[in-house]
Amino acid sequence: MLLSLPALHLQTSEYHPLFQLPHGRLGPWCSPTGSPAPLSCETGCGEGSWILVCRLLVPTQVSLLSMEEDIDTRKINNSFLRDHSYATEADIISTVEFNHTGELLATGDKGGRVVIFQREQESKNQVHRRGEYNVYSTFQSHEPEFDYLKSLEIEEKINKIRWLPQQNAAYFLLSTNDKTVKLWKVSERDKRPEGYNLKDEEGRLRDPATITTLRVPVLRPMDLMVEATPRRVFANAHTYHINSISVNSDYETYMSADDLRINLWNFEITNQSFNIVDIKPANMEELTEVITAAEFHPHHCNTFVYSSSKGTIRLCDMRASALCDRHTKFFEEPEDPSNRSFFSEIISSISDVKFSHSGRYIMTRDYLTVKVWDLNMENRPIETYQVHDYLRSKLCSLYENDCIFDKFECVWNGSDSVIMTGSYNNFFRMFDRNTKRDVTLEASRENSKPRAILKPRKVCVGGKRRKDEISVDSLDFSKKILHTAWHPSENIIAVAATNNLYIFQDKVN
Amino acid sequence: MFARGLKRKCSDGEEIAVAEGALATPSYSLQRQSLLDMSLVKLQLCHMLVEPNLCRSVLIANTVRQIQEEMTQDGTWRVPVPQTAGRGPLDRLVSTDILCRAAWEQQGEHPALDSASGPAPDLLSELSMAPCAQAPSGVQSCVWGAHSPRENKGSFQKSLDQIFETLESKAPSSVEGLFADVDSPYYDLDAVLTGMVRGKSVSSDGFEALASAGAPSPSSSCKRDLGELDHVVEILVET
Numbered sequence: 134m135l136l137s138l139p140a141l142h143l144q145t146s147e148y149h150p151l152f153q154l155p156h157g158r159l160g161p162w163c164s165p166t167g168s169p170a171p172l173s174c175e176t177g178c179g180e181g182s183w184i185l186v187c188r189l190l191v192p193t194q195v196s197l198l199s200m201e202e203d204i205d206t207r208k209i210n211n212s213f214l215r216d217h218s219y220a221t222e223a224d225i226i227s228t229v230e231f232n233h234t235g236e237l238l239a240t241g242d243k244g245g246r247v248v249i250f251q252r253e254q255e256s257k258n259q260v261h262r263r264g265e266y267n268v269y270s271t272f273q274s275h276e277p278e279f280d281y282l283k284s285l286e287i288e289e290k291i292n293k294i295r296w297l298p299q300q301n302a303a304y305f306l307l308s309t310n311d312k313t314v315k316l317w318k319v320s321e322r323d324k325r326p327e328g329y330n331l332k333d334e335e336g337r338l339r340d341p342a343t344i345t346t347l348r349v350p351v352l353r354p355m356d357l358m359v360e361a362t363p364r365r366v367f368a369n370a371h372t373y374h375i376n377s378i379s380v381n382s383d384y385e386t387y388m389s390a391d392d393l394r395i396n397l398w399n400f401e402i403t404n405q406s407f408n409i410v411d412i413k414p415a416n417m418e419e420l421t422e423v424i425t426a427a428e429f430h431p432h433h434c435n436t437f438v439y440s441s442s443k444g445t446i447r448l449c450d451m452r453a454s455a456l457c458d459r460h461t462k463f464f465e466e467p468e469d470p471s472n473r474s475f476f477s478e479i480i481s482s483i484s485d486v487k488f489s490h491s492g493r494y495i496m497t498r499d500y501l502t503v504k505v506w507d508l509n510m511e512n513r514p515i516e517t518y519q520v521h522d523y524l525r526s527k528l529c530s531l532y533e534n535d536c537i538f539d540k541f542e543c544v545w546n547g548s549d550s551v552i553m554t555g556s557y558n559n560f561f562r563m564f565d566r567n568t569k570r571d572v573t574l575e576a577s578r579e580n581s582k583p584r585a586i587l588k589p590r591k592v593c594v595g596g597k598r599r600k601d602e603i604s605v606d607s608l609d610f611s612k613k614i615l616h617t618a619w620h621p622s623e624n625i626i627a628v629a630a631t632n633n634l635y636i637f638q639d640k641v642n
Numbered sequence: 643m644f645a646r647g648l649k650r651k652c653s654d655g656e657e658i659a660v661a662e663g664a665l666a667t668p669s670y671s672l673q674r675q676s677l678l679d680m681s682l683v684k685l686q687l688c689h690m691l692v693e694p695n696l697c698r699s700v701l702i703a704n705t706v707r708q709i710q711e712e713m714t715q716d717g718t719w720r721v722p723v724p725q726t727a728g729r730g731p732l733d734r735l736v737s738t739d740i741l742c743r744a745a746w747e748q749q750g751e752h753p754a755l756d757s758a759s760g761p762a763p764d765l766l767s768e769l770s771m772a773p774c775a776q777a778p779s780g781v782q783s784c785v786w787g788a789h790s791p792r793e794n795k796g797s798f799q800k801s802l803d804q805i806f807e808t809l810e811s812k813a814p815s816s817v818e819g820l821f822a823d824v825d826s827p828y829y830d831l832d833a834v835l836t837g838m839v840r841g842k843s844v845s846s847d848g849f850e851a852l853a854s855a856g857a858p859s860p861s862s863s864c865k866r867d868l869g870e871l872d873h874v875v876e877i878l879v880e881t
Binding site: 479529 | 673674677680684692693695696697698701703704705708709
């Protein structure tokens with residue numbers, strides 16, 4: 134299948150300097166080289182052998198190189214000084230999300246663009262191409278805006294994308310930046326009506342007086358086009374920055390959460406939303422806690438959770454009251470006094486919260502760990518996995534260079550048996566909940582050839598460094614895997630490493 | 643043996659361990675101080691943005707509070723100016739010195755305004771005499787001052803008046819100098835303040851430049867003017 138949506142794309146290209154690059158910014162780089170490997174998918178095996186299926190490079194190589202330099206020099210600054218002078222910063226992927234069938238994969242970037250990839254159709258003579266994703270559609274979802282009241286620039290960066298369950302031939306997704314959520318319809322068109330004589334070539338209605346006969350239009354096949362059209366714009370409801378959106382299982386509503394409030398929307402209504410959580414104190418000087426993430430329960434449309442910067446999770450029931458100020462359940466782990474430091478609160482701040490597909494568990498990510506909570510046990514998590522515990526001794530420098538505020542996300546596999554989350558140095562981690570085994574893999578240009586098995590990486594902690602280990606001091610903290618996604622039913626994962634999207638698949642003998 | 647070990651573990655509560663550590667090893671308090679300095683710089687930079695990353699600034703502010711509480715407990719919390727004077731790299735000292743003073747000055751200001759006596763001369767003495775118990779609230783108001791519109795308009799107006807008063811009474815000629823410098827666009831200031839964190843040379847130079855323009859008067863008033871400059875800077879950024 135192919136991409137063609139130049140209508141919207143070209144419009145934005147005139148506006149955005151990045152689109153002026155020689156070949157545009159869309160150059161999907163899929164290389165089907167290497168020996169065909171017999172592939173099948175088996176859910177539940179998780180941290181076995183993974184192979185690179187394809188690497189989807191969004192911008193051109195030139196900008197890729199320059200960006201890496203930029204990141205090094207701007208490491209300290211970029212998180213708190215807004216700056217658009219580095220155009221290539223716009224290419225950094227800021228969210229990744231499979232749709233409910235796994236056929237499509239959407240990415241959003243700092244430049245406000247959404248790129249949708251579609252899985253290669255299976256065919257008998259191209260077994261090895263299975264699992265590859267190609268660009269399906271791309272569009273400019275958000276533009277930089279200026280809030281004249283606050284004299285404030287609103288970034289176009291896509292913070293989150295969420296797919297709606299598919300109900301007809303078209304696909305729908307929600308995308309959000311700091312302030313505004315948009316509902317997009319992505320649909321295909323491969324036929325066009327011809328012979329319509331009520332309108333002229335440009336589509337304008339003709340003067341009825343000039344029409345003497347009525348002709349019935351005929352649908353003629355044409356090249357497939359994928360169109361993305363904005364269907365709803367949900368604006369002006371958030372004072373702070375939106376960090377999460379979540380589609381409810383009733384398919385009629387969704388919520389959007391910012392630092393201090395959560396709003397509930399109906400998909401059909403854009404001028405009204407209901408505030409369901411508000412933790413803003415009357416006096417902002419008393420503010421000590423913010424909302425960091427929120428999500429609806431996958432099956433119970435009245436239940437949702439939100440996490441806070443103090444490392445707690447609140448489960449709320451919308452049936453209890455219109456404003457869910459009082460939680461129904463409160464998940465919190467007592468602090469371990471032996472690990473207490475000035476950074477305790479910062480590293481316990483939850484950066485992501487995800488319900489398991491079954492709805493029974495919640496997974497939370499904080500700076501150093503991933504935790505799995507049983508909805509029926511509030512006083513401690515049932516599982517805690519160390520993501521990069523070797524950083525515990527480096528917290529001071531990570532605070533100094535602001536890395537400690539990085540927001541890592543986490544995902545479940547299709548059967549809830551394996552969890553995955555990112556780390557530094559382009560490493561990402563997988564934890565098998567049944568076998569308790571874990572693995573560190575790397576998403577990098579240099580070390581991964583298509584169809585080659587990924588080599589597990591090891592970080593050396595103290596003592597002598599073995600041959601293939603990497604020492605903590607040589608980790609590259611500018612290369613972080615914040616966003617990953619897991620195919621809803623197969624062992625295919627998407628890993629965003631700055632401006633590259635890697636697709637890996639497990640290799641089953 | 644076992645019992646002793648147990649007891650030791652129990653009595654090794656964090657506060658005690660921390661307090662002992664603070665007294666025994668100067669490096670701990672030094673580290674804590676530098677962490678505090680760093681946090682204050684970060685907070686100040688947050689305030690320069692209209693909409694800072696709220697999660698980040700809340701976490702930093704909580705860290706500052708935590709450090710302060712601990713310092714208050716073991717009695718090491720006082721005006722950071724004399725304490726930090728001889729230690730650490732100079733560039734950081736200069737910058738954080740200003741930041742800390744700004745925080746304290748803001749606290750000291752309100753009583754100074756209430757009392758009819760001239761604000762400027764009392765300021766320093768009030769600052770150094772401020773009791774420890776007041777410390778948390780003082781810094782807190784500094785921390786969130788920029789975020790609460792209902793309060794800051796008034797207080798900034800006051801402090802602006804105060805600065806004018808001070809400057810007019812002392813060195814009328816310096817007013818032009820001060821504002822000529824401050825008039826420069828605020829992204830320059832951004833660069834200066836960013837340099838404070840990143841580069842070493844830019845920071846102190848930038849501030850010295852500001853300082854020398856603002857305070858040609860002798861050394862004692864120099865420090866105060868620096869603090870006031872900081873206020874002007876804040877006001878300019880706010881507006």
